[in-house]
Amino acid sequence: MKKAVVTGIGGYVPKGILTNKDLETIVDTSDEWITTRTGIKERRIAAKNQVTTDLALEASKIAIKKAGIRPRQIDYIIFATATPDMLFPSAGCLLQHKLGAKNAAAFDIAAGCSGFIYALSIAEKYIECGSAEHILVVGAEILSRIVDWSDRTTCVLFGDGAGAVLLSAKNGDRGIISTVIRSDGSYGDLLKLPGGGSLFPPSYESIDNKLHYIKMSGNEVFKKAVKSMEDIAVELLETNGYEGKDVDLLVPHQANMRIIQAVQKRTNIPENRTYVNIHKYGNTSAASIPIALFEAEERGFLKERDLVLCIAFGAGFTWGGSLIRW
Numbered sequence: 001m002k003k004a005v006v007t008g009i010g011g012y013v014p015k016g017i018l019t020n021k022d023l024e025t026i027v028d029t030s031d032e033w034i035t036t037r038t039g040i041k042e043r044r045i046a047a048k049n050q051v052t053t054d055l056a057l058e059a060s061k062i063a064i065k066k067a068g069i070r071p072r073q074i075d076y077i078i079f080a081t082a083t084p085d086m087l088f089p090s091a092g093c094l095l096q097h098k099l100g101a102k103n104a105a106a107f108d109i110a111a112g113c114s115g116f117i118y119a120l121s122i123a124e125k126y127i128e129c130g131s132a133e134h135i136l137v138v139g140a141e142i143l144s145r146i147v148d149w150s151d152r153t154t155c156v157l158f159g160d161g162a163g164a165v166l167l168s169a170k171n172g173d174r175g176i177i178s179t180v181i182r183s184d185g186s187y188g189d190l191l192k193l194p195g196g197g198s199l200f201p202p203s204y205e206s207i208d209n210k211l212h213y214i215k216m217s218g219n220e221v222f223k224k225a226v227k228s229m230e231d232i233a234v235e236l237l238e239t240n241g242y243e244g245k246d247v248d249l250l251v252p253h254q255a256n257m258r259i260i261q262a263v264q265k266r267t268n269i270p271e272n273r274t275y276v277n278i279h280k281y282g283n284t285s286a287a288s289i290p291i292a293l294f295e296a297e298e299r300g301f302l303k304e305r306d307l308v309l310c311i312a313f314g315a316g317f318t319w320g321g322s323l324i325r326w
């Protein structure tokens with residue numbers, strides 16, 4: 001059986017920077033509160049004329065170039081996002097056109113911050129069952145457009161960006177070892193964007209009630225995120241016969257530094273083997289893991305054959321992890 005090997009990876013963040021100091025002038029918050037509670041110092045904000053697939057396009061071009069293939073060779077584009085350009089056509093189809101990936105089937109995955117892991121899980125199965133040679137998996141978001149800039153409990157947390165990996169079918173022992181995804185819809189109310197769907201279609205009322213923005217019960221999400229990410233990390237390691245000491249790089253979803261530290265402690269993976277960039281980008285949801293993987297590789301923290309553990313948690317609730325022989 002061929003394995004899904006990462007042959008190219010790309011990332012892109014918009015140029016605009018919004019610092020914690022800038023936020024002090026927008027809502028009643030402080031650099032000190034945001035830094036100590038989350039680890040975030042600044043985040044990127046897309047320009048007015050940029051849409052999510054523009055960010056994805058930049059990241060994808062890098063990934064495809066590194067993989068050394070042509071866009072026409074891509075069989076599937078799986079696009080994880082909570083902030084597509086529009087409800088339909090899917091961001092995947094819009095990106096397919098921008099890339100000229102004429103032979104790719106394209107679709108979106110809605111799994112909040114776990115979207116990239118969900119997309120990876122699907123791509124892994126397509127490759128392992130022999131129905132794809134090359135799959136582009138994208139995580140891209142412009143969360144700044146769905147954040148309520150008067151709500152200090154959420155607006156300080158999120159940022160914009162995109163990451164993409166090109167997975168190719170290869171023989172050998174490199175590639176995705178295992179991906180596990182989970183969900184529990186009974187927690188759906190704790191993290192949601194209620195407006196714009198069939199429940200609350202756009203109306204003057206939905207706008208007045210701010211239903212088109214992220215609503216989150218941060219503290220309750222936090223507790224469940226810590227437990228779920230810890231458990232999935234341990235499960236992935238144990239079921240595949242590894243321990244924390246075997247992991248070369250932990251690449252967790254970058255939502256809160258305290259969640260990342262809890263996972264490090266439970267898995268015995270030290271700080272110097274954990275990739276963290278939350279201070280620069282905040283929570284970029286589905287984009288956070290591929291951006292971190294891209295940066296880690298660019299900066300020499302990630303080398304061929306390294307054992308990489310990625311874990312995520314997000315709206316749904318959804319959570320999951322992937323163990324990869326890089």
Ligand code: ACO
Nearest residue numbers: 029033112113152153156218219221222225255256314315
């Ligand atoms: N500045 C100053 N004070 C603030 C701010 C702020 N930006 N935000 C909240 N506070 C206040 C609160 O009002 C509260 O004040 P009170 O005690 O007087 O009521 C106090 O700070 C503590 O608030 P908590 O919500 O209890 O703070 P907590 O330590 O839980 O941190 C945070 C909040 C950062 C949101 C944390 O709960 C968190 O990271 N949650 C998880 C987020 C996450 O993982 N999301 C999943 C992915 S997102 C996705 O899928 C789209």
